Amino acid sequence: MIGNRVTHRTVDGIRIPGTWRPAFIRNGHHHLIDLFIYADGLIDCWGLCTVEEFEEKLRIGWVATTVPEGAAAAAPGMGEWLSVADPEVSEAVTVTETYREARKLALMAPRRKGWEQARAAFMTSLLRAKYDQHPELADILLATDDATLVYDDFDSAFWGHNAGQGRNWTGRLLKLVRSELHMRRSGIPCP
Structure with missing residues (x-):
């Protein structure tokens, strides 16, 4: 190894x-x-x-x-720096070589006030931007039709499914974004 x-x-x-x-x-x-x-x-x-x-x-x-x-x-997950309250640690997170290093450094630091309440909205914004900017990825997501999406992130019980032990918020938000993409492509007006 x-x-x-x-x-x-x-x-x-x-x-x-x-x-x-x-x-x-x-x-x-x-x-x-x-x-x-x-x-x-x-x-x-x-x-x-x-x-x-x-x-x-x-x-x-x-x-x-x-x-x-x-x-x-693109470096998915490097947004970890946004969750960190200390500007010096936040800067250090942005220059790590790997996502795992960034995540470890960010998890050891105190979080921004309100991060726990805002993180799902933050991820939703990132996912919307990702699929808006990359239509080929949006096509892949849309091809899952209405399937349940399970995201395995063994480092996070919040974002990942983790063999049924996690909350699968990434999977849930992907389903939301997929539904929005279906709505737009079908011409259904958004109120």
């Missing part, structure tokens, strides 16, 4: 160890992700794939360790 970058996934009750590293997925723009590599040979880069499938993703440039000069890139 790579240092303390230890993770796992559970399949049929069996814990499969793994590690992770930052990487970029090129889906329209480049998106910073945590790429998970498991001991059973599967790799999670926006979905599990075999080593052979991963090699193809590398070959075609869908997965990369760097962003080409001049290319657009």
